[in-house]
Amino acid sequence: MLKMLPCIELRYSSLWVAAVFAVLLVSLGEPALAHSGEGHSGGFISGFLHPIFGWDHVVAMVAVGLWGAVLGSPAIWILPIVFPLVMAFGAALGILGVPIPFIEVGIALSGLVLGLLVAFLIKAPMAAAAVLVGAFAIFHGHAHGTELPQAVSAYTYGVGFVIATGLLHAAGILLGTLMGSQVGRYVVRGSGALIALVGAAFLMGFA
């Protein structure tokens, strides 16, 4: 599976575990509130933090990377390309005020479904995987687009928001590289189960 990533082999697993935990720790950090967040830098920070501080978004975006790793090449890179592209389309619909029903349900469902797909290591044809991930991306993008703050630069908000999404996918892919070992496989499946639980909590209104 990891022929695409020849530098990521079991001999580096401890390094990758450390990297994955570092990314997770960073994502757990509290937001700094000292600055008002206006202008270009405020737009970037606001856009960057928007996906990161919504756990319904975080779990789904990490799950996209994880499922890509589970599916192997070429899904490992196609899914993280499809997601931001379709998400931007959804964001455009949100910015333009085009309504889409059941946005919150779609977002919660994305965490639940993608988490279960990872937990049970379910393989799907590339086209089906891309369509499923793309469909969920529309809900996430629409939510981000609708909530675009007026006080900040919309351009830099978009840059921050897309980069944060990409980094969350990368965190999922990094975690997915642990699939090379038996213990790592349990970690990946456990992460999938956790993601599904978070998705279910949002779906049932517990979070």
Add this chain to the structure above:
Amino acid sequence: MSSRWSCALVGSILILLLCAAPASAHSFKTDGGLYELFLEGNKAAFLDLRIVIGVLAAGLLIVLWDVEGLVKVWLFFLLGNGAGVLISAAGVPDPSFVLYGLTLVCALGAAAAVSLPAIWMRGLAFIMGAVPVVAILFDHTLGDVPIGFILGLAFGLNLVLATASGLVALTFQHIPYDWVRIAWRAIGAWLVAITIMILAVELAIPKAG
């Protein structure tokens, strides 16, 4: 691809440029010494996000097309800069939407790693050299834009192009793994996503951002 198609592409984009919707002019300082004006031109290139993203996408596409692609098309980008100055002097309207369209073409091409014929790449480099210049200089007559500003603008645009292309080429030469190319293609997809969002904001809230 035949040169006839290339001419048709260039012609279509020039027509689009002429048909673009008018918008308010960019303001920049037109007085001061040569050095101040040069810096003002740099600032216009570096601080306009839609232009930076467009030129970054072009740089990315060029190196994904050919690792030494910049050397092969740079002259056409420079010629495009010159043509942009002349086109803007003709009093064309704001070409922002043409720029977004071109950025999408470059970024999508990079994400899909399309292998275009050299003549297309030269044409694209020429147009990507011209349109950002027109986007900044439109609504200004040739006489009212000092040479220092134009030189600074061209230098800034070329610096962004060279930095983007150089960075990508450097990673290809020093990190010889397949995933490096894939990572750059993913960044191409990010540029598409960012451009779609900017386009939506422009359509929804004119002159926001």
